[in-house]
Amino acid sequence: MLGLSRILINYQENPVGIEKIEQVGWVIVSDQKHVIQKNYELQISRDEEFGELVYDSGVTESGESAHVVIDNESLKLQSSTKYFIRVRISAKDGGPSEWKTGFFVTALLSEEDWKAKFITIETEADKDDSRGSYVRNEIVIGKRVKAAYAHVTALGLYQLYINGKKVGDDEFTPGWTSYNKHLLYQTYDVTDYLFDETWEEGSVNAVAGHIGAGWYKGTVGFVRMRNHYGTRAAFACQIAVEYVDGSRETFLTDTSWKGTYSPVLFSEIYDGEIYDARREIPGWNEAGLNTENWADVAAVPFGADVLSAQSGCKVKQITEVPAKRIFQTPQGDTVIDFGQNMTGWIEFKVKGRSGDRVELNCFEVLDAEGNVYLDNLRSAKETIIYTCKGSEEVTFHPHFSFQGFQFVKVSVYPGELKEENFTAYALHSDMAVTGEFECSNPDINQLQHNIIWGMKGNFLDVPTDCPQRDERLGWTGDAQIFCRTATFLKDTYTFYSKWLRDVEADQTDEGGVPHVVPDILIGKSSADRLMKDGDHSAAAWADVAIIMPWTLYLTYGDTTVIERQYDSMKAWIGFMQEHSVGNIWNYKLQFGDWVALDAEEGSYFGATPNDLTCTAYYAYSTRLFVKMAEIIGRTEDAEEYRKLYNEIVDTYQKTFFDETGHMNVQTQTAQIVSLYFDLVPEAFRQNVVDDLLRLLDKENGHLVTGFVGTPYFCHALSQNGHTKEAYELLLKDDFPSWLYQVRMGATTIWEHWDGMKPDGTMWSPDMNSFNHYAYGAIGEWLYRAAAGIECDEKHPGYKHSIIAPHPGGGLDYVKASYESVYGKIVSDWNVDGNRVTLHVEVPCNTTASICPYNATEILDSCGLAFEETREGYRAEAGSGIYEITYLME
Template sequence: MLTIQNVTLNYAPELHGVESMPVVGWAINSDRKNVEQTSWQLQLSRDAAFSQIVFDSGKVADDRSQNITLSGIELAPSVWYFVRVKISDNHGQQSDWSEAAGFISGLPGDQWQAEFISVEGPEEKDSSKGTLLRNTFAIEDAAEVASVIVHASALGLYKLYVNGQKVGQDELAPGWTSYHHHLLYQTYDLTALVTVGDNAIAASVGAGWYKGDMSFNRKRNYYGDRTAFICQIVVTLRDGSQRRYGTDASWLGTDSPVLFSEIYDGEVYDARREIPGWHSVDCDTARWRQAEVVAGNKGVLHAQGASTVQAIDTLAPQALIVTPRGETVIDFGQNLTGWVAFRVRGRAGDKVTLRHFEVLDAEGNVYLDNLRTAKQRIDYTLSGAGEEAWHPSFTFQGFRYVHVECWPGEINAENFSAVVLHSQMASTGEFACSNPSLNQLHHNILWGLKGNFVDVPTDCPQRDERLGWTGDAQIFCRTASYLMQTRNFFAKWLRDLHYDQTAEGGVPHVVPDILSKKCDDNWLLSQGTHSAAAWADAAVINPWTLYLMYGDKEVLRQQYPSMKAWIEFMRAHAVDNKWSYKLQFGDWVALDAKEGSYFGATPNDLTCMAYYSWSTLLFAKAAKALGNQADYETYSALHRDIVDSFQREFFTPTGRLAARTQTAHILALYFNLVPDAFRARTIDTLVELLAEHDGHLVTGFVGTPYFCHALSENGRASEAWQLLLKDDFPSWLYQVKAGATTIWEHWDGIKPDGTMWSPDMNSFNHYAYGAIGEWLYRAAAGIDTDEEQPGFKHIRIKPVIGGDLTWLKARYRSGYGDIVVHWQVEPGGDTQRHVELRVTVPHNTRATVILPAECQLMATDNIAFSAINNECQATVGSGEYRFAYRL
């Protein structure tokens, strides 16, 4: 039986707000093997019953079931649309219509009649208080109403309410973007929340990233000095006509019980100041003041649609601790990002004070030093009205532990819970194996993603930083895209990267960029705030990675000018293809750095040229994918020139790489910069450098992500496994043995004696080194895509068996369906190992299974293998397969 499951719109199951026809995809279910789609038909309707069809593709002979783009469809604003699909396959079967996937169309900039409004005055530019705004609108005849849609955004952060109920599940909306160029609005369906007669619409507004106290510089008002709110309600009647209501000077406002709220420092809330029914129709507004229309560029408003920040999970306390210093501490057992929700009873004026932190010190006491100036503090004043339940609104904390500094009465752990916040992304990766430490490492990598993908890919979620460092995002992008569906998350962030590029094409160190022109007094960034190798290359590497993982040309098209501008920036600053520009981080915090330095021993000239080569190659491939033949030829030639310059600059005539560091050899190998005649020597030298440190890495941000790949792709899989499984300092598993639940910023964030790395830069939730997760999926499990047929339309399955593991199982939920690899190893009667490999290939894809050339096949599931490129290969269609062989 042939059926369709998981129809997606821009890779999401549903979209709330989209201004053009989304990319459509679907997965196929069948009880047969080798299923390939032969045709599809897609319909678009204004209603879920498909009685108002506005587009019908007819039967299209096409095998694509992902990345379907439909041109020429104009969407009416602020209404629901529904998409359904039916297909036929190569076995002569036809499906029924799929279940419909729905989306709400957005509101293009020229159709916004609403205005930005505020009840903050210019004199309150240094205030971090919250404000409330409200108005009413009327619904005359519910029977005539087809839908009530609202589009909302803010200069600051907002929460939206209708008739006393919070609208939607979003938090920290509208998120953080390059506000002057790119302000997102969210879209919600209010139909079920409104009634006949008057309806109240209200918003609570906070400072957030827009005007708050941000970055380690602790400066504020980066984008403006007044918060503001905007929303437009669109009532669509059954005859198709629309009525619109929006924010204007008729709205009323007042101060909220949020006395102070900042991203880093937490929130101060006085429940005694709560206004009963403030978001309901019957609120007494006699003391409210008139809102003021403020200047705001509605032309930069863009629909978000998906991947908003939400409360994703809730964790219960694991322990209530009294430290040696007598501090009462709640341990949630997991380092996370979010906030604490609590229930409390007491008298009016009683206080609750909570401090959030990541680790206990060597004596088991509260450790706050690594937060730097971030307070991560919650102060709540009780109203005294029975049991009170509360959590903050416009801040988030990075923590595992909470110090209860003040609490009325007895502290009971059952009154607390940790709410996990991150951008909403579907889970796509699962990994487990026979080594519990590796399983914990995978867990730590995943939670590092969760903790740092809060609207932007931050470096860390706890201290006074939490910035979108481009280097971290570039390093981790492929790993993140195995773990979760990151296409919409990164596509949004990459728009801001483009907007924040310099006129010359330079890419900021952080996106959104709040450091440029703000760091004159910073010891490091006064040297430059943009265009560092490996950091700025996120402009090219991240869009290309999304193309590989999702087959998505839309982000490539969106980012193509940005990608090209970055290549041209490097070319403009290059002499004989060796480029440099102001501050370069190099192999940041590598362990081969000089004492007291953050800069690794690998020369910046080498890292700059290596990444120049790599980004130019990827951009040439992007040009080819988009059909831009002229650019493909131009930048392919430039890439060849850079490689030639690199080899002349860094390789001696006898094949010695001039920079004798692990990272130099890793980059040369992984970026294919080694002359063929010298490859064996280069890999041998890398292994020697590894042995010189007793099998340990001494790499930093640049070398670490590629280390195991450089080994396993060059015939040294055993050394890659040995490196991964080291559990003493420095290693990934050292952190696991130390009790980590996320990835650390430093290999020895906590030293073997329990003391801490320098508190000025010692995050315990810093995902960059979690990039090893890519190797777990791509190499150990062997699930890889093919750039000629990206998005896993053609799958390469080439597991790297090793590490003394007896079994490993990984699952990746591609757009086509689940790809599963499960291998088991049993010692043979002789020196050989017996391997059983089970593979699941989703429908409408094909996979090439690649085994070692020296393997002895025992069971092939009637699949013929051939010797190709010194490997044993077979190509299969969809289905489940079992192979057995000896190694």
């Protein structure tokens, strides 16, 4: 049996709203081993029967199944059009397969195609107001409709309605970008929303938008500034209708529309929402409404040159979490516990008289006495207020505000409180699950759960850092250290690619990279006691501009992201080069090994000197840039920056190593980054490893690392022959450790190792998020080392995998899988004494090297030819399923 399970266009299945086809891929399935694609046929058509072909590859001799490039110029695609795509393949030992079919819908393919105006009823006097507003118009459909597509965006947040129905299931559109440089619009198939059954006389259809302040003009940032991008929230919509007779018509937002304020009296990202149902307007989004008292809208100037289409990875209401219990605190507050820290909103049912109110205050944790704890929210209110209009039961959730919470204090509620009337929904960017991990240790399984929920809570359109307090910013450092873990857990290509465009858009003229992206700090952070004028270009934070494209290349095998981000990456290397002195890089405010436990009392800055951490990242990023320059054929740059890299490494080694072959900075982090970034002279490597073990032992086997050292700690141990110590570090369950948080009842990753102390008291109200994914970077080690699923840098995208599991830690088994662009990779092992059974699955059209760590004898090779090498046993495998048994030390 030979077949295809899915077709991916730009790494998405059936995308709606693409500007061009960057690459096409497909997943091959077969019950045979050693399946290698011989050729493929790919067709694109206007019709589902493939009678109107616009592209036909013919039988193409190629083994490529993940990055097939199509000449978009030869396609001559039309805007706002649905196309069908199908693929079939032959393998070297069989075929052809059956056709596998998918589709895609184009966005607006040129800047000139965007005609809609941005419209609003707000004036400059409303700049400090965060009310919701409605805009609407009616359109007449005079012919029978074949297809209709809406292209929609806003300066602020929007919800689109047609004939009373909300279009799509996306939330918080158009998302958060550097609006004035990069604004997304979404495309929706609205064919089934339009009335055309009376087309002979013309069918009247209502098109309406609900608009909120959102990130565009609302309060964003811990210095509590607003109007970062503009002062008036506005809406833009363009509906392209194709009729059965082949003609087309476009309907646009313009100044003929009408508007009024909505029942959303206030809605902000941090502070929640106030909604008065008594102000509802029946039929506001339906045809036939009398809008005589509605206001005329005004057009807001905004250039179409910054618009780009978003075809996937939009925020959705994804996971439902019912209320677990309702209880009274010692202080007498009524609290609902949802049992899971999350990001999203609470949906509730209420039945009350006109004027009755519901007031809910969201928060993360209870204090040591079991009472409501709000201090770590800082100034964020996280409050939902709803005013009833009548006696009927209604269901409500916020429109333009999300909360970070596990608990909710019910300050006001008419009637009897019942658990079934309250449901929480997690909202986050919609990304397919790619990784699964399970082991025999329930605490590690809970840690894995916490890592996943930390990612869910902080991947709401941008990679944020704390979804509960008055921050929720796209910190580049957090994104950098977690990005490899994230790629194992979910399909992050579209999410990160979108965000990287804003990294580039917000770089300074010199190439500096902001601390947060989208940037709202540069030139605005002087009010903050820490930042003042150091509001960009911190090592390990700004290096996301290099490390994230490299991570996406490794994970997907995709050179597009390198080419797209190349200028941005080169500019960042140039910035470090310009501001380094004798190849030692340091610049203004540096976070260093942020919140490391070896910091001085009362300080956030770890003990490892900035000169070392900055220069280590300078070398590491330059090395990765050289590799990427070579990959896309920029040989002159590769040669130039390889020379620079060698000079930086030489300076690093002369500066931070003494004549005895030891580092002159004796911190855990100094040893870790030197080892992981390969900055140690080979003759000194064992010294550095021994010093790291000594420093670990000095802390009774505990880490004292912060943001720079923690992500690489277990790697630095296991990659240097100390998997036993890596497991021991992972399995610590007292402070400070990953499992300490688990034992304290955490359901997400915390910002601080001791965010909550054993007695229930808090680390600090100033900066103490209980949903902060950064330290979840240990998840990468679980997949890459414990399970042993590793990509081969020479054959990225898991075209060739390295399966090198590291049993240990007293674990009886590990079950792990990763859904690559070629298909699912599986590495399961279980241990009985010193006997290991390893189950491996290698996807079609790929190969793998199977390297059982510390194996002393292969008992059952499953037909593979294992060879003994200096590193241990190794066998090369084609696609298929393998059961291997071996003895280990």
